[in-house]
Every structure is written in C-alpha cells, then in structure tokens.
Amino acid sequence: MPLLTNLKPLSPAPLEIAEAEHTVYLAAAGISGAATVLGVVQLVCCVRSELKTTAQRSQLSSINVALLLACLSAIGLSLCKMTESVARIAEIFFLCMSEQCYLFFAWKRSYPLIKMTSAFIFKYLRMTIKVTPIITFSQLIPYIVYYMMSEKSPAVSIVYDSLMALTGAFVTSMDIIMVTCFIKYLRKVEDRLPDPSFVIIAKYGCISVLISFGATVLFVVHASSNYSYDIEMVLTALVYLLISTITGLQVAMKIALLRVKVDNLRGLDYAVKSSLDALDEAQGMSTGLSTTAQKQTLKVEGQVLASTIKSRAE
Numbered sequence: 072m073p074l075l076t077n078l079k080p081l082s083p084a085p086l087e088i089a090e091a092e093h094t095v096y097l098a099a100a101g102i103s104g105a106a107t108v109l110g111v112v113q114l115v116c117c118v119r120s121e122l123k124t125t126a127q128r129s130q131l132s133s134i135n136v137a138l139l140l141a142c143l144s145a146i147g148l149s150l151c152k153m154t155e156s157v158a159r160i161a162e163i164f165f166l167c168m169s170e171q172c173y174l175f176f177a178w179k180r181s182y183p184l185i186k187m188t189s190a191f192i193f194k195y196l197r198m199t200i201k202v203t204p205i206i207t208f209s210q211l212i213p214y215i216v217y218y219m220m221s222e223k224s225p226a227v228s229i230v231y232d233s234l235m236a237l238t239g240a241f242v243t244s245m246d247i248i249m250v251t252c253f254i255k256y257l258r259k260v261e262d263r264l265p266d267p268s269f270v271i272i273a274k275y276g277c278i279s280v281l282i283s284f285g286a287t288v289l290f291v292v293h294a295s296s297n298y299s300y301d302i303e304m305v306l307t308a309l310v311y312l313l314i315s316t317i318t319g320l321q322v323a324m325k326i327a328l329l330r331v332k333v334d335n336l337r338g339l340d341y342a343v344k345s346s347l348d349a350l351d352e353a354q355g356m357s358t359g360l361s362t363t364a365q366k367q368t369l370k371v372e373g374q375v376l377a378s379t380i381k382s383r384a385e
Contacts, residue, residue, distance in 0.1 A: 159214065160211065160214045160215065160218065163210060163211055163214050164211060166210075166314075167207045167208045167210055167211060169314055169318065170207050170242065171203060171204055171207045171208070173317065173318065173321070174200065174203050174207070174242065174245060175200065175203070176321055177249060177276065177279075177321075178196065178200045180272055180324070180325075180328075181249055181252070181253075181272055181276060182196070182197070183269070184252065184253070184256055184269045184272055184273065185249065185252045187256065187269075188252040188255050188256050188259075189252060189255075192248060192252060195248075196245070196248065196249075199245070203245075206237075206238055206241055207238060207242070209234055209238065210231070210234050210235060210238060212234070213227050213228075213230045213231035213234060214231070217231075239287070243284075243287065246280045246283060246284075247280075249276060249280070250276060250277055250280040253272070253273035253274075253276045253277050254273075254277065256269060256273050257270070257273050257274075267331050268328055268331050268332075271324060271327045271328055271331065272324065272328070275320055275321070275323065275324035275327070276324075278320060279317050279320045279321065282313055282316055282317050282320070283313070283317055285313065286310050286313040286314070286317075289306065289309060289310055289313070
C-alpha cells in the first residue's frame with residue numbers, strides 16, 4: 072500500500088470554517104465516520120472468524136496480530152480526522168502503523184507463493200521486510216521535531232515531504248513486486264488445478280494493490296494543486312477510507328482462506344473415516360474374527376491418525 076499521509080499536514084488549520092464550506096466539512100466527517108464503521112466491522116469479522124474456525128493456540132499468531140492492529144489503525148485514522156482536538160502526531164502514528172501492518176500481513180500471507188515464483192525475489196523481500204518498520208515510522212520524526220520547535224521552520228516541512236516521497240516509493244515498489252509474483256503465478260496455473268489458497272491470496276493481493284494505486288493517484292492530484300482547507304479534509308478522509316477498504320480486503324481474504332482450511336479438514340475427516348471403514352471390512356472378511364475389541368482399537372487408531380493430520384493441516 073503506497074504511502075498515504077495526511078494531506079499538507081504541517082499547514083495550520085483555520086480557526087473557523089466558513090458557513091459556505093460547512094457542507095463540505097460535513098461530507099468529510101461523514102466519510103471519516105464511514106471509514107470508522109468499516110474498521111469496526113472488519114475487526115468484528117476478523118475476531119468472529121478466528122473464534123469459529125481455529126484452535127485457541129492459533130488466535131494470537133503474528134499474522135492475526137498484524138491484521139487486528141491494521142483494523143485498529145484504520146479506526147484510529149478516522150477518529151483522529153473526525154476529532155480535530157486529537158494531536159496530529161497520533162494521526163500519523165496510526166497511519167504508519169496501518170501501513171506497516173499491511174506490509175507485514177501481506178508478506179506473511181504471500182511468501183510461500185512468492186517463494187514458488189522466484190527464489191531471488193523471495194530472498195530480497197525477506198531481508199527487506201525486516202527494515203520496513205524503520206522506513207515507515209521515520210515519517211514521525213519531522214512531526215515530533217516540528218511540534219517541539221519554538222520557531223517553526225519550513226525546512227521541517229521539506230524533510231517531511233522528502234521522507235514521504237521516499238517511503239511512498241519504497242512501499243509502492245514492494246507492492247509492484249508482490250503483484251508481479253501474483254500475476255505470474257495465476258498465469259502459470261491457468262491450465263491446471265491450482266492450490267485454492269494461493270489463488271485467493273493472488274486475487275485479493277491484486278485487488279488491494281489496484282485500490283492502493285488509486286489512492287496514490289488521489290494523493291498526487293491533491294499534492295499538485297492548492298486546495299482550500301475543507302477540500303483537503305475531504306480528500307484526506309477519502310484516502311483514509313481507501314486504507315480501510317484495503318484493510319477490509321485483507322480481512323475478507325483471511326475469511327476466505329479459513330473457509331478453504333475448514334473444507335480441507337472436512338475432506339480429511341471423510342477420507343480417514345472411509346479408509347477405516349474399508350480396512351475394518353477387509354479384516355473382517357479375511358479372518359472372520361473381527362471382534363468388538365478389534366473394531367474399537369481400529370477406531371481409536373483412526374482418531375489418533377485424524378488428529379495428527381488435522382494438526383499438520385493447521
């Protein structure tokens with residue numbers, strides 16, 4: 072997800088909004104409210120899906136924590152935009168957190184597919200993902216310096232814009248590399264039966280990248296022109312709504328993957344049960360001595376086998 076920061080963050084907001092601009096202001100608040108509601112729905116769906124489909128031990132995995140933090144960050148972005156009294160530094164923190172969690176979640180979900188597609192790209196991304204927190208959270212430094220200075224210097228704004236551009240280029244390049252691997256994989260398996268999990272990851276990944284590119288275009292259009300404060304608010308709220316949408320797509324992808332896992336486990340259960348029934352019948356026909364105790368032993372052994380297969384599948 073390319074860097075999508077608060078638009079013109081270091082310019083002071085006017086003390087009052089003109090009555091003629093009030094409708095636009097309400098539109099920005101409405102968009103922020105919609106993004107907040109979307110974030111809450113994403114969070115609830117994620118938690119409910121985990122509680123229904125996975126074991127307790129797997130609910131706090133690194134992937135789930137990253138996705139939950141991304142949802143919370145999307146909520147925080149919208150709340151900060153609706154509540155002007157909240158420090159802008161908190162707004163940028165939530166933005167950095169959302170961006171970082173998105174990258175981490177995308178990597179953790181996609182790396183098996185990327186490894187199959189290109190060993191070189193896999194090694195590059197595996198090393199790069201370790202330094203992404205430094206890159207994404209570096210955007211906080213100009214904000215902290217700016218609000219600590221007694222005399223506001225325009226140089227801080229220049230540094231901030233430079234970091235914004237560098238981070239945006241970095242995250243965009245990560246997205247391009249990932250989506251290239253996704254498209255390459257989908258083309259490779261076009262004529263044969265692919266792994267359904269990898270197909271889900273590739274398709275949702277492509278859609279997420281397209282939306283993030285659209286949000287980047289929105290940011291560039293704004294940055295290249297001088298808009299009034301109320302228009303800036305609407306554009307910023309729209310960008311944050313797109314961030315929430317991207318996070319929502321990650322939640323939807325996770326739910327789709329969980330459904331595939333459940334279907335696979337049901338298939339394993341059926342296969343194990345069928346095999347045990349066939350084995351029991353074959354032994355009874357060959358010896359004629361299949362007792363209740365023998366059947367019970369086979370049943371227990373089958374249950375142990377099924378549990379082992381399930382644990383490996385999870």
